[in-house]
Amino acid sequence: MRLIIEARLADEDSDSVNDGDGVLAVVERRDRSLAELGLTLVEGRLLLAKVQAELVSKQVEWWLSGQTHCQRCGAAMRHKDSRSTVLRTVYGKVTVKSPRVWSCVCERTVQTPQRVVHPLSKTLTRRVTPELEYLQAKWAAHLPYRQATAMLKEVLPLNKGISFGGTRDRIHTLGKQLDADIERDIEKLPHAVADVQVRESSHVAAVSVDSAWLRNCDVNRDPGRYVNIVAGRATFTDGPPKLYAYVHREVTSAAARLDQFLSRNGVASDERVTVISDDAGEFAKTVEGSRLARGRVLDWFHIAMKFQAAQRSVFGSKMIDSLERESVENEIANAKWLVWHGKGSRAVERSKALDARLLTREGYEFHTLWWKLNTVSGYLKNNARALVNHGARHRKGLPISSSIAESAVNQVVSHRMAKKQQMRWTDEGAHYMAQVRVAVLNGELSPRRICALDVAASRHGKCIGAAPPGRHRPTNRSGCTTMR
């Protein structure tokens, strides 16, 4: 049997259908079996490409038929010549005829003599559809560039319509545009009201932030340097969680980033949120500089992990005999519960006292236990201001752990930008990739958004493509030397 698929053109306002010889595809099944059931991937791709080519060329033809006369005076335009224009769509590349005409006499002045007008190019400033850009960006945010490109080529008739390099450039441009969009938002942020009039945001359930380190591209020049990426996640009482991320060295103000994220997700200027974080380096300063974050709570998960490490090293220590082991372990556990009840300084005293007791023994300072106990007290001392009564918070049903932020970092970083995959990044490349990934994971990327970003980019042409003053670094366009 043969299935013949034809294209027929029907007028918009009549029922008549123009018979044509537009056979798009003939699907043939020679034997009477179900072995080859339905359209194959190859047949489907070919059919889609042909339908698209037919539709696009007919649409362009139809549009051009309305462009033969001057829009101002109605005089017929003089044809000059015809060029061809390549349009890239999700269903393949389509080449269309694009005539050039002489500009109308009515537009002619002494200063501007007759010129050549290219109506199609003037209207279709971008030769790629936002849908194709969206698909490229979305899949490259999930998969390495090569895999994303190969996957799209396998399911869609995109044979030469997309390339690995194009996908990489697309992510870079889009990341830049998303970043510029955030910066524009920051400029418009409302002024926060005085602290006396504020209330805790009822809409945000928890905000937690953590950071991760990615391998740097330029190991030869700067072997010790890593790319520090910060990722945060907010959960809401009435909606799915949202993420945000940035590379620390790529933003002018981390606090403004946090405020933009909170404001965009519905935190009003008279509301405040409490942020849970680990000892994430610079992050304490971020919260202090923020207009919408009120305070920082040290993450219970990280505290508990540090105590647990100390307790484990008691077991492995040869210096402490089995009879004494339990009392040392209890001492550490007691210090932990003091922290839980908001008595951080007493916990530090307690672990210092234990440390002093053990210091009398020879060789103690070379043991893991010494190291772990000092890590705990150092950690508590450095973050004393972020220590709260975790127990009371927990009883009130307030969040105490940023283990959800751990998953935020994992979500943004691990699968796509992971260290395990041997990927190396520049600050800029990682930052732009993070913007695209966050937009995809938050469900905020769509062909329409891409279109809007492009419009904004052309309006704010100077911001896009230009490096921020004094921060120009030569990098390749992808921001990543290990091509994947």
Ligand SMILES: [Zn+2]
């Ligand atoms: Zn005219």
